[in-house]
Amino acid sequence: RYCPQSKFIIKMDDDIVVNLYDFHDRLRYRYEDRKNLILGLMQMEAKPVRNKISKWYVGYDEFPGYFYASFMSGWAYAITKDAAVKIVDESFKRPYFWIDDVHITGTLAERTGVKREGLNGLYTLHVDHLYCCLELPGAADYRCDYMVGPAEGDMDIMIRVLDHARTCYMSHCHRRKPKESVAKTCIRAKVPPLAPLGKGEGEILKMF
Known part of the structure; x- marks a missing residue:
């Protein structure tokens, strides 16, 4: 329905700086012919937070494992269209897990055999x-x-x-x-953080 000719879908948060020009060129010239792939800031051997006072607390009933599957930070990642279709199809067969980055680009990607490659040096x-x-x-x-x-x-x-x-x-x-x-x-004096932007809303946009 949306941009059916697209080879990649980019998911990004609205409070993150993303150089879309470099991202576009990297996908176009280095990954255009790749399939079954997610690219982004890869998180490996991340553990569930078991501290009950943390907002990221995950109980053993929600996730009994010791490590999450390798997953992409939700800041910004690119996924090929075929991989997205596989993950969506698989999502209907699996229990939902509320940390969506882990669930989508980790657990579901691993179960469907979707490859994940880190671009960590660019983040x-x-x-x-x-x-x-x-x-x-x-x-x-x-x-x-x-x-x-x-x-x-x-x-x-x-x-x-x-x-x-x-x-x-x-x-x-x-x-x-x-x-x-x-x-x-790079050497800079620390400045106080600004107030958070608040809750965002998802939106699908055509980049180029």
Whole structure:
């Protein structure tokens, strides 16, 4: 019904910074012919939280295992259409588990034989890395080292990163050398986190 010609579906949270230009090109030029695949920030050997005071508490009656199946962070991941169909079909045969990233890209993907590949080096867990992508000397001439990262409630950084990504997509910015990478050169003073954006709503959009 939605974009039947699409080869990939991208799931992303609305409070996460995602360079859609790099994501699009990576899928198009490196993974276009792949099938039965999920790409993203892979979480391996993650354990259920058994502390009852945590909002992520999972009882043994919900999940008796010691480790979750390897799964993708829900921040942003891409799944081939054939893999999505297999997972949806399998979901009707299995009990629902409320941590959807684990359930969909972990348990159901494993049961249906869907391959999962990590792009972990293109994700950052630190919003400071995104600021440094924009603020290091000569930053305007370089692509950001990261494709996905947290906004931590800062809409401004989301807009700035996307504007920079668009400019680089049009003007072919350089990539930093390993010794000049953001991870090795980024130093920023910590600032207080902003208030959360609140509950989001899912929406299906055509990217390109």
